[in-house]
Amino acid sequence: MESGNKRVLNGVRVFSPLLQAYEAGYSKEEIKGGILQRLEPEFDNPTVLDRYGIDLLAAESVNITKVRMNRCASEIYDKSMMIRRELLSKDKNICAEVCSQWEEQIGKALSLYWNALKFEHNKGDLPIDEYAYELLRNIGGLIEGTFQVYLKELLHIAFFAQDKNVSHSEIAALSLGEVVKKLSEMLGSVDIFTLSPWLVPLNQWRNIAQHLSIDTEQSLIVCRYGVKNQHVIKLERQELMDVANSIFLVYSAIRTSHTIFFLDHADNLISHCKGFKRKDLDEQFQFCVGAASQGFEVVDLSIREDMAYAELVDVTFEEAMPRGIHASQFVYQLWIITKSDSVIIKYISKSGSERLTATARGEDCRKIFEGEEGFSYLASVVNFEFK
Numbered sequence: 001m002e003s004g005n006k007r008v009l010n011g012v013r014v015f016s017p018l019l020q021a022y023e024a025g026y027s028k029e030e031i032k033g034g035i036l037q038r039l040e041p042e043f044d045n046p047t048v049l050d051r052y053g054i055d056l057l058a059a060e061s062v063n064i065t066k067v068r069m070n071r072c073a074s075e076i077y078d079k080s081m082m083i084r085r086e087l088l089s090k091d092k093n094i095c096a097e098v099c100s101q102w103e104e105q106i107g108k109a110l111s112l113y114w115n116a117l118k119f120e121h122n123k124g125d126l127p128i129d130e131y132a133y134e135l136l137r138n139i140g141g142l143i144e145g146t147f148q149v150y151l152k153e154l155l156h157i158a159f160f161a162q163d164k165n166v167s168h169s170e171i172a173a174l175s176l177g178e179v180v181k182k183l184s185e186m187l188g189s190v191d192i193f194t195l196s197p198w199l200v201p202l203n204q205w206r207n208i209a210q211h212l213s214i215d216t217e218q219s220l221i222v223c224r225y226g227v228k229n230q231h232v233i234k235l236e237r238q239e240l241m242d243v244a245n246s247i248f249l250v251y252s253a254i255r256t257s258h259t260i261f262f263l264d265h266a267d268n269l270i271s272h273c274k275g276f277k278r279k280d281l282d283e284q285f286q287f288c289v290g291a292a293s294q295g296f297e298v299v300d301l302s303i304r305e306d307m308a309y310a311e312l313v314d315v316t317f318e319e320a321m322p323r324g325i326h327a328s329q330f331v332y333q334l335w336i337i338t339k340s341d342s343v344i345i346k347y348i349s350k351s352g353s354e355r356l357t358a359t360a361r362g363e364d365c366r367k368i369f370e371g372e373e374g375f376s377y378l379a380s381v382v383n384f385e386f387k
Contacts, residue, residue, distance in 0.1 A: 012288045022295040022315045029225040043264045055293035063256040075254040079187045080257035087161040092268045099271035101168040102153035112145040132221040138211025147251045158186040177203040283337040308340035313348045320349040324356030335365035357385045
């Protein structure tokens with residue numbers, strides 16, 4: 001079945017800064033050096049950074065930079081990381097076991113997040129009522145579908161860090177309001193999830209969005225929340241966008257603490273944590289991000305059972321021939337996510353004047369995958385056509 005999803009391709013520039021960095025003239029070595037310099041202070045074991053690809057590290061480097069630029073988000077990140085490290089130091093096995101119980105839910109939550117990201121569009125020209133509806137839909141989806149799962153996982157870890165044995169099912173059954181209240185207390189600040197300057201708790205923003213408790217008055221967006229004592233808050237268009245950005249930043253602080261903790265302490269967590277299966281579109285998106293990490297922008301991606309095709313445009317100023325050979329190596333990565341009968345990578349130089357097409361058979365890629373042949377075998381069986 002065809003899967004040429006342009007939203008997957010367009011989402012890469014939103015997610016990763018790598019293409020822009022290459023276009024600005026930075027070399028791969030300069031980009032990687034800057035990323036490592038930014039991430040090393042956040043790791044207990046910075047030597048593990050060598051294990052991971054630049055595509056993954058670039059995203060986390062951007063995330064932690066944004067978090068550190070905001071006092072509130074930075075505080076939440078530090079306190080979240082402190083709780084995770086506290087349980088790890090007490091009992092590595094229990095820490096790994098608790099983390100593993102949330103892997104599947106976090107995987108599903110991230111799929112929802114990526115889906116929302118792929119369908120994101122500019123709201124600037126929308127009438128105020130449509131603007132309010134769309135932005136609050138995004139806010140509600142982020143909190144309910146993704147952020148809430150990370151908060152529950154962190155709360156579960158916090159309970160065990162304080163020697164309180166609580167089951168996964170007990171945490172999962174808690175309402176968002178209960179999670180926010182209990183986690184705020186454990187983080188040592190009852191207002192840590194109450195966004196300033198609006199002084200509306202995180203769970204109430206979710207309620208406003210989920211119940212569509214909104215109206216408009218000329219240039220104002222009117223939001224209502226609370227059951228017994230109803231509160232009203234009136235916002236200009238930009239203020240509502242500021243709310244959305246603040247919520248996303250707090251979410252990013254929690255999510256980034258989770259990701260960096262897992263990268264940092266993978267050796268301790270692997271005893272229970274096995275990862276989760278990505279959906280096809282998520283894997284295709286990651287393939288595009290991986291190409292971006294090497295300075296290639298995927299501008300076309302078509303996947304069928306009999307053939308997978310990707311078109312990679314060079315965004316660097318380097319010589320076309322060696323760059324084309326480099327791009328051809330992505331035939332194997334493309335086969336990994338598709339298992340198609342044949343895979344084709346078409347490389348186009350930055351000027352557009354030089355092109356290389358690399359074609360590989362699925363059965364040859366399978367030999368490498370199953371260990372019958374080494375990766376160098378690929379160079380002898382791939383068919384190259386250079387124009």
